[in-house]
Amino acid sequence: MTRDLMASDHPGWAAVVAETVPCASVRGGCRIGGGMAAETFAIETTDGSVVVKRFRRRRSNAVRFEWERLGFAQRVNAPVPRPLALDTEGRWFDMPALAMTRLPGRLNLHPRDVDGWIQQLAYALVAIHDTDTTGAEGPLLRPSWVQTWRPPKLRSPSPLTDRTVAAIQRHLPGVSWQPVLIHGDFHPGNTLWCRGQLTGIADWCESRLGPASFDLATCRVDMALLLGPAAADRLTHHYAAIAGAEPADLPVFDLILGLDALRKMTRVLRGYRLQGVIVNPEQFTDRATVFLRHALTELGAS
Numbered sequence: 001m002t003r004d005l006m007a008s009d010h011p012g013w014a015a016v017v018a019e020t021v022p023c024a025s026v027r028g029g030c031r032i033g034g035g036m037a038a039e040t041f042a043i044e045t046t047d048g049s050v051v052v053k054r055f056r057r058r059r060s061n062a063v064r065f066e067w068e069r070l071g072f073a074q075r076v077n078a079p080v081p082r083p084l085a086l087d088t089e090g091r092w093f094d095m096p097a098l099a100m101t102r103l104p105g106r107l108n109l110h111p112r113d114v115d116g117w118i119q120q121l122a123y124a125l126v127a128i129h130d131t132d133t134t135g136a137e138g139p140l141l142r143p144s145w146v147q148t149w150r151p152p153k154l155r156s157p158s159p160l161t162d163r164t165v166a167a168i169q170r171h172l173p174g175v176s177w178q179p180v181l182i183h184g185d186f187h188p189g190n191t192l193w194c195r196g197q198l199t200g201i202a203d204w205c206e207s208r209l210g211p212a213s214f215d216l217a218t219c220r221v222d223m224a225l226l227l228g229p230a231a232a233d234r235l236t237h238h239y240a241a242i243a244g245a246e247p248a249d250l251p252v253f254d255l256i257l258g259l260d261a262l263r264k265m266t267r268v269l270r271g272y273r274l275q276g277v278i279v280n281p282e283q284f285t286d287r288a289t290v291f292l293r294h295a296l297t298e299l300g301a302s
Contacts, residue, residue: 012092013043016052020084020099021045037062038205042102049102051081054095063096064088065139066205070100072140073207076181078127079103079192079200103200105192109226109277113196115234120198121188121219122238128201129212129243131181140208144184146256147177147210152263161262164255164292167301172256175249179209186215187222189275217253221261224291225268225284226277232291251298258292 013026024047033040038055055063063086070083081100088096111117133140149172151165183190184206192200216239220232240246261268265284272279279287 010093012097013052015092016050016085016097016099017043017045020050021047023047050084051100051102052092052097053100054093054097056095058090058095060096061139062205063098065142067098068138069140069204069207070098072136072181073204075131076128076201077130078124079198080204081200081202103192103202105194105197105199107189107191107275108193109188109275111193111196114227114231116196117193118223118231118234119238121191122235122242124191124198124201125183125186125212125215125219125239126242128183128186129180129215133179133181133209136181136209140181142208144182144206144208144210144214146214146253149256152259154263160289160292161259163296163301164259167296167299168252168255168259170301171249171252171299175211175213175252177211178248180212181207182210182212182215183207184210184215184218186219188219188226189222189271211247211249211253213247213250213253214257216247217250217257220250220254221257221288221291224258225261225279225287226272228287229290229294251295254295255292255299258288258295262288262292 013029017024017026024045027044027046029041029043031039032042032051037057037060038053041052043050043052053066067083067086070081073080074082081103084099084101086098090096108117149168151169154161183201183204185203190201190203191198192202216236220235223231223235236246236250265281269279269281269284
């Protein structure tokens, strides 16, 4: 643990442990993630590990929404962190926070058995989408950004992006919105692995009821950008074999998520670098272009 996270530097760490792992004390820890809205830490105690997520906006509902979503995700037949304690008032760190269990494993974006790795991701997605949603309420019923999609502002529009926007506008009104539980941000960077086995699905802050194709397309885009378009198609092949069918309207969601990735290219490439994966801008653009053209062809809009 770096010095600024030691228990002696802030009483909040000890307070978290006192509420989540009684009779234990802080041994160390480290920051494991963070963005504009929140930052995440792994805290080692004398009786196991705890993950703490701190939210910078004091009046935001984000911490409560994530707590409720994480609680609902306990229904999923896959490894999911268990919520331990919630602090909406900032008692621990003078900012809202929540604590959850730490799942075993680590990020794995360089699998030895690529197809087996993809197949396990497909199994996890199907498990999420097969979850019983009876009684879902609150943040789980909030619409996702794709349900209020508007053409994005692109720094460098092209004939391809123009065709993509036109195809989305033409087909999106007719897509199926049959709701299932979705993760909302399912991609390899939000999974944990140990000895080639998937051991955890993290970051449930965007989970809600929505179309299964949104989740699958989110992961397909990441697969295409990391490993090439063939990997995205392998994911769909495994998903369809496990689920018994491919989700409806997948090419439309491929276009939406692929276009969104192009818009966020700088941010996505930075995230890949932090995760130990180097994809240069030219490679990123080439792979995104192939992905979008394939989806347009599927829709007869190439």
